[in-house]
Amino acid sequence: MQKDNFSGTEFWSSGANSVAVSNPVAQIRDDGNFIVREASGNGYQAWQSYDVPTDTILPGMRFCRSTAGGFNINLTAWTSLSDPAPGDYVLGVDMDGVPEEFLWAGMQPLWRSGPWTGLYLSGVPQMGQENLVEYHYEPATPQQFVYSYTVRDSSFLSRITLNSSGQRSSIRSHGSLRHRGGPNAICSPNS
Known part of the structure; x- marks a missing residue:
């Protein structure tokens, strides 16, 4: 502090x-x-x-849940595009039963991914066809489950975002980031 x-x-x-x-x-x-x-x-x-993390996960970051110590790392959507206060939607790992990804609005579950097959989440089979990103869902201990991802080609930039409407999106680009604006510039999703 x-x-x-x-x-x-x-x-x-x-x-x-x-x-x-x-x-x-x-x-x-x-x-x-x-x-x-x-x-x-x-x-x-x-x-x-x-x-x-707040609303974004980058390669190498993780979100997880531990039943042993109440340890949770989730993605939490912003209230709006211009207000980073915690919004209504949370994406995280649920450990009740077989670990899987859940999207909640408040305390109400809205979507679940299905369990990890070893290659992809059963409710998201397109993950198995992904050739730029490698996903990792693994138990760190019997009481802890961890999700992360890596980019196979380091020339690709990637992030996964949970927006204020509860939509999860993957944003990827090839090559280096281009800086737009000067110091203290306000950036938008289109800049």
């Missing part, structure tokens, strides 16, 4: 119960992971954005 020295107002907190770092450094890694780490040689990582 960081406080303004003059007013004592908190202006940032990781929300995590991690060990404090005496000389913190913030860094955005090449994979898009924003980390806060100790500047010294030991490189202790106190916090990372990959552990707290």
Whole structure:
């Protein structure tokens, strides 16, 4: 947590119960992971954005559920395109029975993927025909199930997003990102 020295107002907190770092450094890694780490040689990582996704999952990120400790990492849609407050829709892993992906509106389940076949989710057979992305659904322990994905060709950029209407979309592009606008520019899905 960081406080303004003059007013004592908190202006940032990781929300995590991690060990404090005496000389913190913030860094955005090449994979898009924003980390806060100790500047010294030991490189202790106190916090990372990959552990707290909002509406987007990038290659290498994960979402999961653990029945042992109540540990959940879900995608939560924004309230609207211009309001990043948590919206009504949540995409995550349900562990009641066979682990599978669920979409909820509040507490009401709207969609389920069907169980993992080893190649794809049974309700999403097109995943098995995917040749750019490799999906991973695996039990980390008997009480924890983890979902992630990787891109087979590193020249492709990819992200999976849950929008404010509860629609899941995969966005992919080939080649490098083109920067549009200057510092503090407002970006839209079409820019």
